[in-house]
Amino acid sequence: MRFFLTxxxxxxxxxxxxxxxxxxxxxxxxxxxxxxxxxxxxxAALEAFRxxxxxxxxxWVQYATYVQALLQGDxxxxxxxxxxxxxxxxxxxxxxxxxxxxxxxxxxxxxxxxGVFAALHRGSAVDRTVMIAAxxxxxxxxxxxxxxLILVFAVELRLxxxxxxxxxxxxxxxxxxxxxxxxxxxxxxTRSAMVEVLGQPYIPAASAKGLIWPIVVRRHALPNAAIxxxxxxxxxxxxxxxGTVIVESIFxxxxxxxxxxxxxxxxxxxxxxxxxxxxxLMMVLANxxxxxxxxxxxxxxxxxxxS
Amino acid sequence: xxxxxxxxxEPDPPVGRPSEGERPPIMxxxxxxxxxxxxxxxxxxxxxxxxxxxxLHLADRLSPPLPFEGANPAFPLGTDELGRDVLSxxxxxIRSSLLIAFAATLISAAIGVTLGFLSAHFRGWVEAVxxxxxxxxxxxxxxxxxxxxxxxxxxxVTVFALLLGLHGWERIxxxxxxxxxxxxxxxxxxxxxxxxxxxxxxxxxxxxxxxLSTVIVAMTLNFPEIILAESGLSFLGLGVQPPDxxxxxxxxxxxxxxxxxxxxxxxxAAIIVTTTLSVSLVGDWxxxxxxxxx
Amino acid sequence: MRTLLSLHAxxxxxxxxxxxxxxxxRLVAVRDVSLDIAEGTTFGIVGESGCxxxxxxxxxxxxxxxxxxxxxxxxIEVSARRDPAWRRRRRDMQMVYQSPLAALNPRRxxxxxxxxxxxxxxxxxxGSAQELAExxxxxxxxxxxxxxxxxxxxRQRVVIGRALALRPRLVVCDExxxxxxxxxxxxxxxxxxxxxxxxxxxxxxxxxxxxxxRQIAQTVGVMYLGRLVEIGPPDQVFFDPRHPYTEALxxxxxxxxxxxxxxxxxxxDPPRPTADLxxxxxxxxxxxxxxxCAVEAPTLRSVDGRDVACHFPAPPVREAA
Numbered sequence: 001m002r003f004f005l006t007x008x009x010x011x012x013x014x015x016x017x018x019x020x021x022x023x024x025x026x027x028x029x030x031x032x033x034x035x036x037x038x039x040x041x042x043x044a045a046l047e048a049f050r051x052x053x054x055x056x057x058x059x060w061v062q063y064a065t066y067v068q069a070l071l072q073g074d075x076x077x078x079x080x081x082x083x084x085x086x087x088x089x090x091x092x093x094x095x096x097x098x099x100x101x102x103x104x105x106x107x108x109x110x111x112x113x114x115g116v117f118a119a120l121h122r123g124s125a126v127d128r129t130v131m132i133a134a135x136x137x138x139x140x141x142x143x144x145x146x147x148x149l150i151l152v153f154a155v156e157l158r159l160x161x162x163x164x165x166x167x168x169x170x171x172x173x174x175x176x177x178x179x180x181x182x183x184x185x186x187x188x189x190t191r192s193a194m195v196e197v198l199g200q201p202y203i204p205a206a207s208a209k210g211l212i213w214p215i216v217v218r219r220h221a222l223p224n225a226a227i228x229x230x231x232x233x234x235x236x237x238x239x240x241x242x243g244t245v246i247v248e249s250i251f252x253x254x255x256x257x258x259x260x261x262x263x264x265x266x267x268x269x270x271x272x273x274x275x276x277x278x279x280x281l282m283m284v285l286a287n288x289x290x291x292x293x294x295x296x297x298x299x300x301x302x303x304x305x306x307s
Numbered sequence: 308x309x310x311x312x313x314x315x316x317e318p319d320p321p322v323g324r325p326s327e328g329e330r331p332p333i334m335x336x337x338x339x340x341x342x343x344x345x346x347x348x349x350x351x352x353x354x355x356x357x358x359x360x361x362x363l364h365l366a367d368r369l370s371p372p373l374p375f376e377g378a379n380p381a382f383p384l385g386t387d388e389l390g391r392d393v394l395s396x397x398x399x400x401i402r403s404s405l406l407i408a409f410a411a412t413l414i415s416a417a418i419g420v421t422l423g424f425l426s427a428h429f430r431g432w433v434e435a436v437x438x439x440x441x442x443x444x445x446x447x448x449x450x451x452x453x454x455x456x457x458x459x460x461x462x463x464v465t466v467f468a469l470l471l472g473l474h475g476w477e478r479i480x481x482x483x484x485x486x487x488x489x490x491x492x493x494x495x496x497x498x499x500x501x502x503x504x505x506x507x508x509x510x511x512x513x514x515x516x517x518x519l520s521t522v523i524v525a526m527t528l529n530f531p532e533i534i535l536a537e538s539g540l541s542f543l544g545l546g547v548q549p550p551d552x553x554x555x556x557x558x559x560x561x562x563x564x565x566x567x568x569x570x571x572x573x574x575x576a577a578i579i580v581t582t583t584l585s586v587s588l589v590g591d592w593x594x595x596x597x598x599x600x601x
Numbered sequence: 602m603r604t605l606l607s608l609h610a611x612x613x614x615x616x617x618x619x620x621x622x623x624x625x626x627r628l629v630a631v632r633d634v635s636l637d638i639a640e641g642t643t644f645g646i647v648g649e650s651g652c653x654x655x656x657x658x659x660x661x662x663x664x665x666x667x668x669x670x671x672x673x674x675x676x677i678e679v680s681a682r683r684d685p686a687w688r689r690r691r692r693d694m695q696m697v698y699q700s701p702l703a704a705l706n707p708r709r710x711x712x713x714x715x716x717x718x719x720x721x722x723x724x725x726x727x728g729s730a731q732e733l734a735e736x737x738x739x740x741x742x743x744x745x746x747x748x749x750x751x752x753x754x755x756r757q758r759v760v761i762g763r764a765l766a767l768r769p770r771l772v773v774c775d776e777x778x779x780x781x782x783x784x785x786x787x788x789x790x791x792x793x794x795x796x797x798x799x800x801x802x803x804x805x806x807x808x809x810x811x812x813x814x815r816q817i818a819q820t821v822g823v824m825y826l827g828r829l830v831e832i833g834p835p836d837q838v839f840f841d842p843r844h845p846y847t848e849a850l851x852x853x854x855x856x857x858x859x860x861x862x863x864x865x866x867x868x869x870d871p872p873r874p875t876a877d878l879x880x881x882x883x884x885x886x887x888x889x890x891x892x893x894c895a896v897e898a899p900t901l902r903s904v905d906g907r908d909v910a911c912h913f914p915a916p917p918v919r920e921a922a
Contacts, residue, residue: 010442017443025456139584141535143542143558144576147565155566242448249543250562261543264454272455276447283446494703500683501664502763503691504721516708 007291011284018280019070022273023063031055032079032267053079066273075277076270080263085270089256089278096255098171099247100240103178107236111183112229115190119198119225120217130187137184142243146177146250163252174251178243182236189232193225200224227297234290241279335592338585345582349402356395357381361550364390369568385570387561397574400552404579407468407553408533414472415533416479416526423483424510427491437480444477449536457545467537467546474536475529482525486518520597527590531583538579554579602639605803606771609635611660611670612827614876629874630656632827633670635901638820640770643797643804645818645835647811647850651871653827654807658775661805662694663687674771692725695764697793699776701756705748711759712744718766726766737762738792754785758792765796773805778813790816811854815839823847826874826882833907843904843914845887881912889913 033049034041050056054065069076075086118127153173154162161170197203198221206216245257252258256275263271331339348355358364364386371378372385372393379386384393426434444452453470487510490496499509538555540546542562547553549560554575561571614629630653638644646654659665660672666681673679674694680687698704705714712730719726727733731741737758748756757777764772774793778786794817796802808814814821815835823831823844831844842848849865867886872878881899884890893912901908905917 010439013439014442014446017439018447021443022455029456135584135587139531139587140580141539141583143539143555144572144580147558147562147572147576151565151569155569238448242450245450245454246539246543260451260454261545264457276451276455279448279451280443280446283448287446494698494700495706498696498698498704498760499706499717499721501662501691501696502718502721502767503688504717505688508721513706513709517706 004292007288011288014284015277015280019067019273019277020063022276023066023269024059026267026269026272027059027062030267032269035265035267036080075274078263078268078271080266080268080271085274088271089259089274092254092256092259093278095165095253096244096248096257099174099178099253099255100244102171102175103182104236104240106175106179107182107186108233110179111186112190114183115187115229116194116217116222116225118187118191119194122195127191130184130191134184134188137181137188140181141246142177142181143246143250145180146173146247149173149177150250163250165251165253170251170253174247174253177247177250178240181243182240185236185239186229186232190225190229193228194221197221197224223297227294230290230293230297234286237286238283241282331592334588338588341581341585342589345401345405345578348398349405352398352402356392356398358392358395360391360396360399360552362391362395364392366390369564371568372570372574384574385568387568387571388564393570393574396552396557397554397578400554400557400575401578403464403547403551404534404537404554407464407471407537407547408530410468411471411474411533411537412526412530414469415474415476415529416522418472418476419479419481419525420483420515420522422476423480423485424487424514426480427484427487428506428510434484437484441477441480444473449474450539453536453540454543454545457540464547464551467540471533471537474533475525478529479522479525482521483518486521487514490514490517524590524594524597527586527593531586531590534579534583534586602641604637605640605675606638606661606805607636607673608657608661609671609673611635611657611667611672613656613660613665613667626873627876629827629876629878631660631667632874634824634827634829635670636822636829636832638771638803638805640803641797641801642819643806643817645814645821646805646807646824646829647809647814647821648824649871650809652824653874654809654824655775656827657824658696658773658805658807662696662773663690664696689722692722692767693769694771694773695767695769697757697761697764697772697774697777700780701753701760702748704760705756707748709747710744711739711746711748711751714748714759715744715762715766718763722767727768733762733766736765736796752785753781754788757781757789761789761792761796765800768800769802771803771805773807775807776809777806779808779810786813793817811839811850823850826871826878828882828910829901830883830910831907832901837905837907841905841917843907843909844883844911845889845915846883848915881910889915 032053033046033055037045037049047056054062057065066076075084075089077083078085078088081088114126114130118124118130121127150162150173153160160172161167162173164170203216203220206220207213211219244255245260247253248255248257249261259271260275262268263275330336364382367379367382367386368390369388370382370386370390373380373383382392382394384397386392387396422437422440426437452473456470457467487496490513496509496514499513500506504513534554537546537553538558541553541555542559544556544559547556549556557575558572558579561568561575564571611631611634612629613631614627616625617628632653634657636644646657648654656665660667661679663672663674663679663681671678674690679690679694705711709717711734715730715733730744734741734744739755739758739762743751743755748759751759761777777793778789781789790813793804793806797804804817806814806817818835820832821835821838822829823838823846825846831838831842831847838847839851842851849867852865865888869886872882872885874882879898880896881887881890881894884894887894891913897912899910899912901910904914
């Protein structure tokens, strides 16, 4: 319990650092009045804009106001679209989740079995395919992957729409792009975790007790191999979030990633800050979940913490 | 895209564990040759490029590469929508991408080593602050952080390289801190302190040489990720700006002509993939050979 | 003879947790220790591992600040603040470590490491690495080697040579031979003795091995749970121990002169040295413990030419000659 509280505190501090960093870097990065109203806007309009958004007040007052509002659940208003930042982000996040959730599901559904199979059949064709795919998955960035997919499936074969949204066909290429890299990474990690576990002395011991091999694998090898794999899944939340920005931009998908790029370009403070905060929150929660799963998967950690 | 994921402990099958003095495996030698070629291109791009990378040849717009039909032998890799020579642009792009990635890798290592040493030396609140920064950096995917900050960075290549230098420092800081603490425990560092050496001398002259090989391996593993981050940002139009060329912005600019002139994206994409693959293979090989702790 | 190093009522405790989720408690590593070392002599400290010997060494050198009491070197208080004055002070006081391999940088040659003190204190160190190697009996062709290429004895010679590069007046030896084979240990002890005469060195010599201490020390202190319980000339302390703990330690050494003597086996483990440990720390394992021992901590008092911290010191031993 104490361990959990410490982690919770660290997570809170981490989020506070992210919020503070985002706030000050954005404030230093230029004047949203000019960006939004344009360079030709007259001085009075600019001044009015600054007063309306409180940009004329000292930086630390703005910061204090922002933090105070944040603690009351107020994420601020978008300067550009005159909407609640949270509302705007949440709306777009929904579109993002329609890409990331299926991508993560594919990643796990394909990557984990492929890795297990490769580990159980080391040196086989599947094993070699998994290893090569894993290296390719790491070195081919998502923007190149996306363009190759567009080139093949949209331009040459004309099977799928290249960009846009609306139908489920539009989602296929972005989801596949997002899933490919992660699948390769998960397969590789699952494979090496399994290979390591299968090399442990308790595996032949379990076989020697007369357990049949599939039961040995299911009962002894998989739960132990799951521990490192769970960690990687935690990390993958981050790479998915980053991948989404690129993929949404390429496929013109109206998600939070494109909102981020647009908002940065327009110095739309509240929106950028909200997105950074939510991404950080997601990562922090993912890591906390991983920690809790650890305890559940590995009774040794649990007892160590309890004693 | 380039999330700092932990790497599997087990080496990949094609990469063996050679004994001291043995020649590296064939894959590694190919990778090293490719890296060497790229570095060479980066150095000689200024003299070797057949045309200035911004020179327009409007009569030869979107000319395909050899040996395709309609290719112009004067432009062996083809031209872009403004008739600029793709070969020349690629050479310049390799130079700027490698230069930026190399500078960023050094910056990231410098930040990581410095903060790692500071937290190992002072412990207490200094260490706490560094670890909070490490946590925060790890909690925001680098690409997203970079996009948020890039408006501040503006269009300067120097500032862009500095920004990329924030990639991966947290891993190097963690490693350095851990190794510095274990060096202190081992006693050789404490023994030099007992002789009356100043902390700077202890860290730079005694601890650093002992951890350098690990830091170099970590840098080698960081480098391809920085190339990918650079090209990703430049692809989005947030990094290196036209008319300057980088591998990522060539892909980004070629994207609008994917149907008419796919070579515009295929060349730079192939170079990005081959280079990151080569450096990753060499990094993995170095790690397996010199440092199994990473 | 003048006193070079003097510790006055020095104590030092550390915070420690017995287990996760228990309150921190303070464990006293060194409790109210006073001693004086005359210039040119050796003061030996013996005791079991964990009795606070190494903490005492670090306190004596100013590597660690005492919670209470003071350490004085040549009449001047030794501070543990790592400022320029502290670093200059290192020229006078040096240390020889238990594990020479750990104390040497694995990536630098022996010659480099012998030359290091001269680089840290420009103009203050003696001669070259060759001279230092000669001083400690190392052949010059070892200078280009790395520590892992040397034997344990050779490594300890390097450590001693490096310590002597600055011409220190005090050398604290913390278990300098416990990691070495018996014959090599004897050579190192002889080297330390020769160097002491040649350089007029003062040693604080810490060991768990009574025989080693007897070979080199003019005065010996027996340490138990952070306290010095018996101090005196080695012959008196080891052949005619008065403190029950010393008796037990001495009885554990096989020795022809005391063949008839029964070995005293201590029962149980030492108690945890918490700050509120009342009375005599040894009473839980002592055969002569009485009710007084639980209330009143014995202080050192003079008994037959040595100091003993015991309410009921043993009577003189009548040797069977």
